[in-house]
Amino acid sequence: MSSVVSSDPSFTAGSFPLSSGQPDEEGVGAFIPGPRVHVAGSADGALGGLSCAVKDVLDVAGTVTGNGNPDWARTHAPARHHASAVARILAAGADVVGKTISDELAYSLTGENTHYGTPLNSAAPDRVPGGSSSGSAAAVAAGLVDFALGSDCGGSVRVPSSYCGLLGMRPTHGRICAEGIAPFAPSFDCVGWFARDPRVFAAVGAVLLEEEGPARRPSRLLLAQDAFDLLEEDVRTALMPAVARVEALLGSATPVTLSPDGLAHWSAAFRTLQAAEIWQSVGAWVDEVKPGFGPGVKERFEAAARLDPAEVDAARPVREAVVARMVDLLPPGTVMVLPSTPRIAPLRGSAAADTEVTYRHLAMNLLCTAGLAGLPQVSMPLARVAGAPIGLSLLGRRNSDLELVTLAASICAAG
Structure with missing residues (x-):
């Protein structure tokens, strides 16, 4: 395990508990309509015991990537393979427990989807969650999952993170493989992630970035x-x-x-x-x-x-x-x-x-x-x-x- 998190003496690989005390999932409205996707992670790994949601612009094998729009879902076949980032977190032991609502074709920052509704911003229920990774942020903020994958082109991880009170990362462009993400603006698109717990945030980063610490602190x-x-x-x-x-x-x-x-x-x-x-x-x-x-x-x-x-x-x-x-x-x-x-x-x-x-x-x-x-x-x-x-x-x-x-x-x- 990367030393990003190993400074905490209580941390060991696979020691994360699954989210508990989950609120009403229907009331949060974070997940796409229809049967819930569930893919179990590997038996052991750095993210063992963690639950993850995946923005519906990233491929999960055997399911249609809906890209926030029913016409897109209707005109596209199920994915044959997991997106690279999805495969990586599964290999590290995390369980994928659902795909989350995205703004239409990821081209918005509000989180309000005409077709699928507006996921709940648990940190400010009278306000929007932000987009386009609205469902992913809403699922994490409500405690439905431990972390979630999103995408960030113009701000689609950073904005919902700010609005929902989360840690959210847009990595260096190209640093995390974007294979298996719906087409949008390739010279800007990045796969990012959300978490509430700083330890979880760091652990997911170590997996997705494929980098061992210790990281040098800026001066x-x-x-x-x-x-x-x-x-x-x-x-x-x-x-x-x-x-x-x-x-x-x-x-x-x-x-x-x-x-x-x-x-x-x-x-x-x-x-x-x-x-x-x-x-x-x-x-x-x-x-x-x-x-x-x-x-x-x-x-x-x-x-x-x-x-x-x-x-x-x-x-x-x-x-x-x-x-x-x-x-x-x-x-x-x-x-x-x-x-x-x-x-x-x-x-x-x-x-x-x-x-x-x-x-x-x-x-x-x-x-x-x-x-x-x-x-x-x-x-x-x-x-x-x-x-x-x-x-x-x-x-x-x-x-x-x-x-x-x-x-x-x-x-x-x-x-």
Whole structure:
């Protein structure tokens, strides 16, 4: 077992208990409709005794990957093999106990699915869980499973983690094999995971990252001042004690400007490049099937279909500049702290113009950096505003995933 978790003398491989005292699964609404998928893990392994849910964009052999849309499910055959990440956690001993609702074709950040409903955010029941890994986050937050797999392209692990009060990881792009994930935006897509318990979070990371510790603790901390400047005062105030918890381990944070060109400029380039890749991946299917999409998702696909190639060409140099900027800001031993989301989760049933446009665009200003530069980012449940969770993130250089996982687990365990 990786030394990520072995510092706890009470931990031994296979010692995790299954979740107990589970709330009403039907009331949570995290799992896709129909018979529940159940695949037993190996007899022994580092994740023995843990239960896991899998976002319904990842293949589980013998089942249809529904991708959050009934027309997709209707037009696709059952998977012949497990997705690589699913196979890995099964081999490590975890039991897969269900597939979870995703926003439609993973193209939303709210967690409200027109066809399958909105999973419960147990940490703030009057608010959305966040998407597109909504069901996975809801299952973990409600204690239905010990951890869950999701995917993160524009923020689909980080946003639900922030909204539901969970640890959530977007790894370095390509660090975890994405084989067996529904097509979306391949140069941005990552397989990520959620957990409540820092030990579980670290143990799952050790398995998925295939990396043995000990991980070196970063020695320098940066604070993305322009990211914090985007926040309303109550959110910024709530996050400052969380920043102090990170500083207690790493020393005082040095304020820096993340984007000299403005985070909105980076975000616009991200949306353009993402939309171009999404249309290339699934546009032919959309044209042929003409699926029924819900509010927000429908408009984004329409915009992707109309995208001017000149806009895509103009966005590519922006991405190259972001990569160069982050290499400069994050040499080995350096980590950056920034808000995971600009606000707490929107109220359930809010107008689509607010949740799918205003909230989404504000969030993308904070989320786009990791996507454009292919960097690892972990959201930690360290603050609340008006009784609802909001996350603080650690952003690291490429392939510093184990450092971030270990650091985040230490910070959360210390609380």
